Amino acid sequence: MSCGIWKKRISDAQDGALSGKRAVRLERHLEECVSCRAYRDDLDRLGKGAKGLADSGLAPGEWEDFGRRLGARLAAASASREAGGRRDDERGDARAMAHPPASWAWARAGVGFLLLAFVVTYFAVLRPRRGQEPASISFEDSVAQVIGEIGPDPELDRSFNREIVVSINEAVGDQPETSAIRFDDNPLFWEGMSEEDLRFIESELRKEQGHGGRI
Amino acid sequence: MRTKRVIILLLACLALPTWAAARPLQGDPQTRARLRENINTLRLLRMTEALDLTEAQTARLFPALNRIEKEKAELQRRMGVEIRDLRAALDKSPVQDADILVLVRRVKEIRQSVQQKDEELEALLDENLTPVQKGRYLIFLVDFARGLGEKLNRVRQIRGKN
Amino acid sequence: MDERPDDVLVEEARRGKREAFSELARRHQQRIYGLIYGMTRNRSDADDLCQEVFLTAFRSIPGFHGRSSFSTWVYRIAVNASLNFLKKRDRERARAGFHENLPERDGRKAAASSPEMSAVSNELQDRIEDAVGSLPPHFKASFLLVADQGLSHAEAARALGCSENTVSWRMHKARKMLQARLKPFLDEVGS
Secondary structure, X not given: OOHHHHHHHHHHHHOOOOOHHHHHHHHXXXXXXXXXXXXXXXXXXXXXXXXXXXXXXOOXXXXXXXXXXXXXXXXXXXXXXXXXXXXXXXXXXXXXHHOOHHHHXXXXXXXXXXXXXXXXXXXXXXXXXXXXXXOOOOHXXXXXXXXXXXXXXXXXXXXXXXXXXXXXXXXXXXXOOOOOOOOOOOOHHHHXXXXXXXXXXXXXXXXXXXXXXXX | OOHHHHHHHHHHHHHHHHHOOOOXXXXXXXXXXXXXXXXXHHHHHHHHHHHOOOHHHHHHHHHHHHHHHHHHHHHHHHHHHHHHHHHHHHHOOOOOHHHHHHHHHHHHHHHHHHHHHHHHHHHHHHHHOOHHHHXXXXXXXXXXXXXXXXXXXXXXXXXXXX | XXXXXXXXXXXXXXXXXXXXXXXXXXXXXXXXXXXXXXXHOOHHHHHHHHHHHHHHHHHHHHHOOOOOOHXXXXXXXXXXXXXXXXXXXXXXXXXXXXXXXXXXXXXXXXXXXXXXHHHOOHHHHHHHHHHHHOOOHHHHHHHHHHHHOOOOHHHHHHHHOOOHHHHHHHHHHHHHHHHHHHHHHHHHHHO
């Protein structure tokens, strides 16, 4: 695994989000890799400095004052809620006097049915589907859903593609410039390749290594 | 062997023509194809991390996963053409039943082929992943799909700002 | 000292008992204020926003069904309020010709409250503050919730309304950005 992935693991470990076996493997890697160890040490120092960032430094007296002001606002909100409730009750009484109960019950039932019909239609048909939890876990379906949401919008397509490319570059991570590429010590590498793929790799390697290449 | 470098090169071989973000838009199907390939590239990179794939696993899986994905993309492209033709045939007046049936049969055949590709993918993963990796793969698919949705929302929000 | 658990207080607050809500607010106000202050870096704005957050929570609590904890729910209100505030502030600054996303540091922290802080030089501390302040809003929110407030990825994901995986990646990216920016100062402290 490259250091790019180990660094992500180090970040997860800082948050206690790395499970047993992965944590053990990380510790083993840190024993061997100077660069990752230095990164971990930097994050440790960063972590210490980050604690207390949100410390406002308010004195106890200032907290009491905050609580008092909030209390006053809550009281005002509460009073306004109660006043609104009393007005609704009064209106309800007036209505009850003006209309006989039977017709009011029919009217309510009718409104309820219409509301239900609207809600069902909305959720089944009208609601814009934006970034919802995918119902299916097929990769094909998730790609199709995203592409469907982009629709015929070339600008959105371009912007989204840029986001994906940025994520690819980040996932690739820090590659040391001097890392040597040696494919020939793993015979399995070649087994899945077609002739066309092999020729492509050969030409890419030549371009990358300059003159002639070593395959 | 530096696995990540291998992976990059593998993916570059199989997706490089569409990876370069600077390419001008050349029309809908091509931009779609480019986006699909980039999403697939990201999927494979994230999968390596999420599943803790070994070098041997990546060497076996990635070329095959890419090939299957390319084949599915081509099937989807053909499906798009057939659906378009089907729509046109249904809009004709009078509707020609024989034409409709031919197009319906073609769409069904393509759909079956896509399903076969999915089965091939499942078999490949079954052969090459440990039980834990298989479990992680299913969770990874959900997380990856959700991540795509979140990215799209973010892009929309940024566009909304500008 | 009221020792009733949060869920009991929430139930009473839902039934309209203001003193129950006031007790909930008292228990959580420092952390919520801390988060908002971390986002805005301005005491006066943090004070106003924090009051608004609790007022919003008070008005909405009849509809709170306890699917998450009360603190996660209020964190979520606070995150949304902070992000909206920052968006509005950035727009106003852009209109007024300010282009720097510089965090304000108003004279505070007369006494360091956390023992860890005493291990870090004052200069590094200021730099960390500035660097975190300049993170993009969603990264800043994730970082403050997890690295400062100590939430797990799952809890932060609920507060932020995103997936746990997204929180994990944002933390990784935020740390990479911070480490790259602060490298010379981190090295100084290390040596």
